[in-house]
Amino acid sequence: MAKDIKRLDPNAKIYGVDNDPQHLDEALALGLIDIKSDYDELHLANIVIASIPVDVMLTELPIILDAVNDDCLVIDAGSTKFALCKSLTDHPKRRNFLACHPIAGTEFSGPSAAIERLYEGKTNIICEVEKTAFKLQEIALELFRKMGMRIRYMNPEAHDKHIAYVSHLSHISSFMLGKTVIEKEKNERDIFDMAGSGFESTVRLAKSSPAMWTPIFQQNKENVIETLEEYIENLQDFKKLLLNEDYEGIYNEMNNTNKIKGILKGIPLNK
Amino acid sequence: MAKDIKRLDPNAKIYGVDNDPQHLDEALALGLIDIKSDYDELHLANIVIASIPVDVMLTELPIILDAVNDDCLVIDAGSTKFALCKSLTDHPKRRNFLACHPIAGTEFSGPSAAIERLYEGKTNIICEVEKTAFKLQEIALELFRKMGMRIRYMNPEAHDKHIAYVSHLSHISSFMLGKTVIEKEKNERDIFDMAGSGFESTVRLAKSSPAMWTPIFQQNKENVIETLEEYIENLQDFKKLLLNEDYEGIYNEMNNTNKIKGILKGIPLNK
DSSP: OHHHHHHHOTTOOOEEOOSOHHHHHHHHHTTSOSEEOOGGGGGGOSEEEEOSOHHHHHHHHHHHHHHSOTTOEEEEOOSOOHHHHHHHTTOTTGGGEEEEEEOOOOSOOSGGGOOTTTTTTOEEEEEOGGGSOHHHHHHHHHHHHHHTOEEEEEOHHHHHHHHIIIIIHHHHHHHHHHHHHHHHHTTOGGGGGGOOHHHHHHHGGGGSOHHHHHHHHHHTHHHHHHHHHHHHHHHHHHHHHHHTTOHHHHHHHHHHHTTHHHHHTTSOOOO | OHHHHHHHOTTOOOEEOOSOHHHHHHHHHTTSOSEEOOGGGGGGOSEEEEOSOHHHHHHHHHHHHHHSOTTOEEEEOOSOOHHHHHHHTTOTTGGGEEEEEEOOOOSOOSGGGOOTTTTTTOEEEEEOGGGSOHHHHHHHHHHHHHHTOEEEEEOHHHHHHHHIIIIIHHHHHHHHHHHHHHHHHTTOGGGGGGOOHHHHHHHGGGGSOHHHHHHHHHHTHHHHHHHHHHHHHHHHHHHHHHHTTOHHHHHHHHHHHTTHHHHHTTSOOOO
């Protein structure tokens, strides 16, 4: 986002705040930020973008809101929305906050993982838009529009339920697939020499940051367990078809799922 | 392969044989083949590349071997090797055949899915190399070298066991992930609007051809069931950690699997 903001407004002055001093140095060296800063300067900000793990988001956002000036827009970019929106309900500066989930990114983290124009054609879910001051909504939407985002409005419960299927479950499936093959590899040396792009595609997300994903699974526990149970059941059914040598059934399972081709056509790819 | 052969040897004359007349017309129009042909002309061939589903491979390869001349090299490109190698053990022209599995390709099928230079840096598993006439091995290896393939030699049992982990399981995980989300979508309209590149990556293989994959699962049934059981067990363990709110355990699971980063570095990407 910092990259895009600098591109869209060369006069923008970007203050970076990070727990990790190395990341701040890196962000400065990469030109992502102009100034290394801290919470003491939050009152100067026009816009604050909070991009931190969703557990610390719950503790940090109230502090950030307390510190900013009355005209400052605060947005987040976390993968869960229910716990955060709930925790901020009664905050005196709730109207300064816009709850966002831009659905974009890669399995990589840190300043060097930033990608310019990442958001072009990507969906940004906004929750509880009516709770944000109208003037600040306008500022946010103008920025998102310039970045090329498609906006969808949703309530936090629906967001967390849906995103469990199309994002959180994919990460678990990927991590456990990686684990299954790594466990095997202890005894079978040649296995990774045989891995092709299909394997790479299905385990790509297993490179994701545990520090980012543990609190996501924690906050969305109930929805994630539901998706996981349905997924395990489908895998068990597939195994049963194999055990019963029901190859017509296996063909039909795959054929029915092939319609994902049409569905995926609408998803912009970005690795 | 036809694309690469034409590039490497502009004088090569490529005869196309296909059950589906539309595919033959398409291949001709795309310049993949020079002549639409059939088994009656097999005796003219220097090299035959059999690229058909692995079940019909078992019935067609003996017929092809019967028809070719004594100096013809016949190679296959199937994802299973044990059943095929076993079925050809006593064929009088066994020495004309080289059992191959070039690990490359995409989820798409048909002539229009062909990709030039697909094999650059990709692994090609060769099984039972000692059963192929030395002169024909040389011809095959020279061709593979020019295409940029890395060659690995393996016995058919080991091939089928390993490939179940790094390819066949990925396809099942992808198909069942797609199914889980499609089932949900019946009631939840907005779900695919929220899908990003992470979801796309994990379900990409669910676009694969059921006609190609059903016989692969059939021929490699026992190995595939073993991998599927280990995968389901790992998913169930992950679910248990979530149910027990053991977030340290979840963090460790993901952290341990992160080492896939280093492992995947060696895999050439090709979508």
